[in-house]
Amino acid sequence: MGKIIVWIVVVFVILFVLRLVNAGKARRADDRRARAREEKKATGTMVRCTECGVFLPKIDALPSPQGFRCGDPACAQRHGNAR
Numbered sequence: 001m002g003k004i005i006v007w008i009v010v011v012f013v014i015l016f017v018l019r020l021v022n023a024g025k026a027r028r029a030d031d032r033r034a035r036a037r038e039e040k041k042a043t044g045t046m047v048r049c050t051e052c053g054v055f056l057p058k059i060d061a062l063p064s065p066q067g068f069r070c071g072d073p074a075c076a077q078r079h080g081n082a083r
């Protein structure tokens with residue numbers, strides 16, 4: 001009888017440990033997803049190039065007195081104000 005109780009306790013301990021491991025994995029996956037969402041938000045703002053009108057992420061845009069410009073050298077040449 002005592003042996004059966006010991007085995008039941010062992011099985012419950014194993015299940016408990018597996019559950020802890022899975023919870024840790026799930027939390028890590030959530031963190032990764034939240035971080036990806038944050039990055040998307042940080043780079044998600046789009047601005048319009050004042051020269052050629054193309055939309056690009058603000059992080060890639062070059063600030064200019066008139067607003068933002070794209071980093072395309074062909075655009076700057078086309079509109080006569082190369083950097």
Ligand SMILES: [Zn+2]
Nearest residue numbers: 049052070075
């Ligand atoms: Zn442009």
